[in-house]
Amino acid sequence: MAIEHAILVALSERSASGYDLARRFDASIGHFWRATHQQIYKVLARMDENGWVETDAVKRNGRLDKKTYVITPAGRNELLRWTREPSASDVTRSDFTVKLRGFADASAIKSDTMRRRAEHVATLAAYEESEQRFYPNPTELTGADLGSYLALRGGIHYERNGIAWCDEILTGINGAEN
Amino acid sequence: MAIEHAILVALSERSASGYDLARRFDASIGHFWRATHQQIYKVLARMDENGWVETDAVKRNGRLDKKTYVITPAGRNELLRWTREPSASDVTRSDFTVKLRGFADASAIKSDTMRRRAEHVATLAAYEESEQRFYPNPTELTGADLGSYLALRGGIHYERNGIAWCDEILTGINGAEN
C-alpha cells in the first residue's frame, strides 16, 4: 500500500523505465523510501495490470524489451485518492534506538553515535547544497515544486535533529563516565 | 535482523510472557519498533530454538501453557555482539513525505499536516510527562537507565522536530495560496 504510490509520484514528475526509477529512488526519493530494482520491476508489472501505468515497449532484438512507463489517468486518479486519505504515522524502525535503550556496551554506543553523527552531517550538507541550487527563491514556489521543496526541508530538519540528538547522547555518556 | 534484538532488550530489562511483551511493545518500545503479538510469539519460538531465551512453561489444564521467557547468557551475548556492530541508518518510510512530494491536492495535504501536527503535540506531551516523572535528575543516570532516558530524549527531539516541520509546511502552503 505504498511503494506503488511512491512510483506514481515519481512517474507523475516524469516518465521512466524501471531502471531509471531505481536510480531516482537511489538519489532523491530513496531518502524517504528505499527500493531495489528487483522490487520496482515487480511492482511496475502489477501496476500495469491495474492500469495505473502504461508502457511502450521497444523491441531490442535478442534482448529483453526496453520499457518506458507512463502514468495513466487511472494512475493519477489513484494518486489523488491516496493523497486524500489520512497518512499513517511513520514508525521509524530504529535499530539504533533499540541499541541505545539496551545500553549493553557504552563505548560501542559512543562510537556508533559518532559515526552516525558524521553521516547526518554529510547528508545535511548534501541537502543544503540541493536547497541552494534548486530553490533559491522558496517563497515563490507553487504546486509540485513547493511539495518537493517542503519534502527537502523535512530532510534538512531531520538531519539537524539527528545531529542535536547525537550530541546530547555523547554529552550524556561522557557525563556518566566521570 | 532486528525484532529479535528488540525482544532481547525488553527481556534484559525484565522477563515476560509473549503477551506481556506485546503490551510493552504497544507502550514504550513500540514508539520505535512496532510488533504484533502474533509476530512476537513466532519470533520467541525461533529465539528459544537458538538458545537466546528460555521458558518456564506453566501447565494450565485444558488451555495452552503460560510461558514466561527469560534471557539466557547466550542471549545476552548476542545482544552484546549486535550492539558492537555499526547500526544501519534508519530509513524512515514516510508515506507523508511521498504524498507531500507528489503534491496532488494542496488542501488535502494541508489538513493531513494539521492532523499530524496534533498527533505530534499529543505524543510530545506524553513523552514530556514520562521524562518529568521517571527522570527528574538526568545528570545522575548511568547504565540502562541512561540508555532509556536518551532513547526517550530522542523521541522528544523527534516530536518537536515534527511539529516544526508541520508549521513550516503550513506556512508554505498558506503562502502559496496568496
Next chain:
DNA sequence: ACTATTTATGCAACTGTTTGCATAAATAGT
C-alpha cells in the same frame, strides 16, 4: 584488443510482516 562498468530487465528463493481466524479461562461491569 581486452577489461570493467554501466545500462537494462527479470526470475526464484527466502525472510519478514501483516491480517484473519481460533480457542478459552478469568475478571469486571451491568
Next chain:
DNA sequence: ACTATTTATGCAAACAGTTGCATAAATAGT
C-alpha cells in the same frame, strides 16, 4: 445471571521486501 473485556496463546494465508542469480549489449578506460 449475563455480557464484555482482558488475559493468553497460537496457526495459516497473504503480502511485502531482500538477496542471489542470470543475461547481454553498449560504453568507457587502459
